[in-house]
Amino acid sequence: MLLVEAGAAEGPEMMGVPSAWPSLMGSAADWGYVTVPQPGMDDLVLPYPRGKGLGGSSSINAMAFLRGHRAGYDGWARHGAAGWGYEDLLPYFKRSERAVGRDPAYRGTEGPMRVSPPADVHPMAPAYFAAAVEVGHPVSVDLNGKDAEGVSWLEMNIVDGARQSAADGYLRPVLTRPNLTVVPNASVSRLSLSAGRCTGIEYSVGGHSHSAGADREVILSAGTFGSAHLLMLSGIGPADHLREFDIDVVADLAGVGGNLQDHPLAGVTYAATRPVPSGPNNHSDVVAMLRSRPDLSVPDVELLFLTIAYHPPTLVGPVHGYTIGFSLMRPYSRGSVRLASSDPATAPLIHPNFLGDERDLSTMVTALEMAREVGETRALAEWRDRECLPGPVVRDGDTLRAYVRQVTGPYHHAVGTCRIGEDPLGVVDAELRVHGVSGLRVVDASVMPQIIGANTHATVLAIAERAASILTG
Ligand SMILES: Cc1cc2nc3c(=O)[nH]c(=O)nc-3n(C[C@H](O)[C@H](O)[C@H](O)COP(=O)(O)OP(=O)(O)OC[C@H]3O[C@@H](n4cnc5c(N)ncnc54)[C@H](O)[C@@H]3O)c2cc1C
Known part of the structure; x- marks a missing residue:
């Protein structure tokens, strides 16, 4: 498995200090969007910070861990995200956390x-x-x-x-796995697509271009801004908008980038x-x-x-x-x-x-x-x-x-630009596969159909846990 990340493997020293989180906005660990x-x-x-580095925004966030009212998830299921109601997600929320005395x-x-x-x-x-x-x-x-x-x-x-980021909780303890290669400081520029299938990625490290093929599939987890951006750069998105930039349309998905x-x-x-x-x-x-x-x-x-x-x-x-x-x-x-x-x-x-x-x-x-x-x-x-x-x-x-x-x-809780749904504006199906393209899933905050009633990190982890369970059967 290859994990490609645009930011550094380790962030600034202050990243670990909980009270220092506001100072990370505008630092090298922030994409610095506006x-x-x-x-x-x-x-x-307005400035719109997003984490850049292993752990993504969980490495610069304010560390609040909240799930949100069950009604939010039940709303997803009612509005077309079959199997994503609160009771469906509860095992994955539980799997992600260690909460003592609850x-x-x-x-x-x-x-x-x-x-x-x-x-x-x-x-x-x-x-x-x-x-x-x-x-x-x-x-x-x-x-x-x-x-x-x-x-x-x-x-x-x-x-x-x-601070315990998602990288601290999930990734750093398994970095020695022989089937895992992590490439930091590597910016993905496009998905490689051939005959309606995602076959890999193109990325650059220090100004040098590289490509990597996928034996099985590509999981896009570039966040609510990054995932929609990469899909559109690769020809997956609203056809008229892509044509404005002379991008060949691979899949005309009107919902990509909407619903922010x-x-x-x-x-x-x-x-x-x-x-x-x-x-x-x-x-x-x-x-x-x-x-x-x-x-x-x-x-x-x-x-x-x-x-x-x-x-x-x-x-x-x-x-x-x-x-x-x-x-x-x-x-x-x-x-x-x-x-x-x-x-x-x-x-x-x-x-x-x-x-x-x-x-x-x-x-x-x-x-x-x-x-x-x-x-x-x-x-x-x-x-x-x-x-x-x-x-x-x-x-x-x-x-x-x-x-x-x-x-x-x-509040830095951007979601929704690649939302789950089977309607014309849905971008991924209930198993997070991108409509109209095989070998490609999106797994991050962008798939949320509606913003949940709380800070978003805990829900992103539950989505990731559920995706892991789908992938491993
Ligand atoms: C300042 C701030 C404070 C926050 N506070 C809280 C909080 O207290 N509690 C809470 O619940 N939520 C909080 N959040 C929100 C929460 O952290 C996010 O919802 C969550 O981390 C999003 O996860 P994600 O996987 O969707 O995206 P991200 O965590 O943003 O991860 C996307 C990753 O993809 C990488 N990437 C993007 N594009 C490319 C590319 N082209 N090539 C290679 N890599 C790429 C990025 O560098 C990043 O590592 C905060 C967010 C911010 C920014």
Whole structure:
């Protein structure tokens, strides 16, 4: 088996340090993508980090490990991804993780990814937890178990104080296998296709071109941007779009690169009464999955209790501060990944279409008010000096909407550009085989038909576990 990765085998030293994850954005371990101007956000162009190196984005992510409400997966199955409902995926979630002291009906105890709530909590975290309870939110003892709603200690991939990426959990322990060759710093430029079959890949290392043939099949796991990009460069995608770039059409698959989704993320930022320490974890020991309206049947808002001030660099924040982040778990906006050029070295056009659907903007304003309600509690009084962003005077609907348009950014959970489906916009079948081409599967976040109601890494691992099971029969 040949594993080809564009980035390095080992990342910067800070990669292992949980609190250093924000510094990895813009580093050599990040592809450094940006969005096209976002019409729903006054045409702002946003950085859109993606991990480059073994472990991919799991090597630069914030290590939060959340599954999402079962309704999300059941929605996949109902909308054409047969066999991908929650009960179907549960064995694969369990197989991926080692979670101690949890309900074994829902949680795995033998998997490679060691996940747990924070061992040492941040000094501010108990006040955050108490604040969410003070305003009446329910407590969930395990958001990854039966009870996927409420305020909870966040489970993370942190082992003995260090990040555990997917490469740490799955790959590094088996690098000595005789049937595995890993080639880092190797950029795949195209899939090799012949008579409707994927026969291998073309890639380059240090400016030199190489090709590799596949005896059995090629598994494309280049992520939501990379997989759609490579399919289109290889002639698999919307025919009209490919012809604009003189690319021979191998399979006219209209869905490739469409259906891009992410959770929009923004925050209310406070000045603190004193310096907020960095803490041992990822700056967010507490999380809450909540409903923005009582008539909803599942949570649609995540509140993320950050012990750093997290806001766009264009806005002036406090010297010592903290942010209550808020994000939509069921956004309506849909975007796309499109070619900018037929040159593989040119980044694709990434258009997440944040706040493109009016309903998302409106729920973001409700979520801001939910964050603010928690931020104004007695439990946080010892930490709260004052609200800085948007600031206490920003109260009416129009100014709140303007603020949300100014500060929203990606939660980095891009999915959906090669989605499972048998309809005309489906890209892969239920066994993740690309329609119209043999010998080729896609296995990564891009196959999710709809974004799930949580951070995406745990679900990508379950998809990969399921793919492994399909491949090995
Ligand atoms: C900054 C950040 C923070 C995040 N925080 C969290 C979090 O706390 N919790 C959570 O659940 N999720 C988080 N996520 C999201 C989560 O990490 C991703 O959903 C998940 O890792 C995606 O996995 P993937 O396999 O689809 O793609 P990726 O992990 O992005 O992997 C794709 C791989 O393919 C390689 N590749 C791409 N193109 C080529 C090419 N042409 N040739 C060779 N190799 C190529 C890339 O270098 C990369 O290694 C975060 C993501 C980011 C970027």
